[in-house]
Amino acid sequence: MSKVKYYYDSETLSYRKVVRKKRTTVKYVFMFLLASALFGFMFVFFASYYFESPKEKALARELQNMQLQYELLNKKMDEAESVLANVEERDNAIYRLYFEANPIPNEQRRQGFGGINRYKQFEGFDNSKLIIEANKRLDIIQKQIVVQSKSLDEIAVLAEDKEKFLATIPAIQPVNNEELTRMASGYGYRTDPFTKVRKFHYGMDFTAPRGTPIYASGDGVIIRADAGATGYGKHIRIDHGFGYESLYAHLYKYNVKRNQKVKRGDLIGFVGSTGRSEAPHLHYEIFKDGVRINPINFYYGNLSAKEFSELLAKASLENQSLD
Template identity: 55%
Template sequence: STILLVGIILNVVFSSFFDTPEEKSLKRENNQFGLQYEILNKKLADLTKVIRDIEKRDDNIYRVIFNTEPIPSSIRSAGFGGVNRYAELEGFSNSEIIKQTTQKLDKITKRVYVQSKSYDEVIKLALNKEEMLACRPAIQPVSNKDLTRMASGFGFRLDPFYKIRKMHWGMDFTAHTGTEIYATANGTVLKAKWSRGGYGNNIVIDHGYGYKTLYAHLSSENVKVGQKVGRGDVIGYVGNTGKSTAPHLHYEVILNNKRIDPVNFFSM
């Protein structure tokens, strides 16, 4: 009985302080799993950083070149729908770790998908670059040889009618009545008519890619609505119609429905 008691005590002590071969194997597996999980987590973090760098270049360089709006972060970082998306991963001993890793992979997959669609769009724009450049305003609407002077630029000025400081949304080219006016880029005539708003006879051309140009105070138009025009085509003639004090062309450049300084779109 003494021997049996000693044996029981030794067995308890041995099992308390020494692992069985099965326990040793399980611990090795757990340690290896933990190490692999840390390595995988680091790789996922590194991959996320690479994707973020690509997204920044896409928004700040590639999409800027083609005058395309950056992709909102809410779209880039959007997750997947469905409250039970990871239900099948529950019930395992390491369910939480598996779910977290799968969620990270899903987010990366979604961001890669959004970026690939963005590149598809940018590539399409690049293939149409020649057409896009032809549709970007790039010349003066009145030739330098025909100008008597540059009357007024873009910005605040003393209004010649109201004698108060007001914003002038374009550039004025002073020239004799009948001087030819040129389309500054390829496009389609959107409007060619008299306007009560002070522009008198005026033409609006839609160039696509967010660009439009306006030509005001014309003596007459040389185009019709819906007509296709090319850069350098004569679209009308300088006049003094509408709210005007002398013969000149009022010229505006509009990008994405916002009027911008025309001086940035030609060389003087």
């Protein structure tokens, strides 16, 4: 039960009962409610400012974890870029140099992405810059990997071609040293044995007994095995590919036929003295793109350094050739 309140009325010199008007009551109630609401709002505001809710704590942990993951991702991208840079350096400085291929321009390796904005979906967030930069780096690394992968595929083809090239080009002496009587004449100006006139000798003459085995100096295909060329008598031509051909002249007989495939070291014929020849010997020539070149540079496959030096000294003597 509420207390009854009185006030002293000076006019009537008596105590009168306090009667609260309804308007005043409503006013007090409204003020009370307003004050309560303001107090509640202030409490919630300060509580939310100074204290985190479980949901906010979970979101904060998730955000912290995402930032940590981005840092780890950036470190991994740093490592990937370092490894890729090392592969690119070896690609340009070793592999392509060895296989005589042009290096890939740095602009092509580092080329960005033009045109439309590829990262528009990442804009408008608190960490948009971080997310966009990470995605840009990742896209560039992926593109560099694609470029490098294609380059390594190309190098694999070049290596295969190089292997074929090294196997096919003439690289051994066509007559074994043990079966040689002597190296009669080399590439250069020599005295013709029939006319005694000094003229250019386009091959090397290896003196050996009739019937001495002759070996293919490189892999290839027999394109001639006949006596239809003037002066060569019975002779063999091998197409080695890559613009190289070898010729073996004045043979006694053949051990191969036209269009036959041969490997380096295969027995292809025997020394003789057919055609324009003064004595049994092998006349050996090498062609590159249809031009005769000095065979002395193509014996690295079966001669030691000492044997090559001796052969070089004999071949440089300006003497009389045998054909």
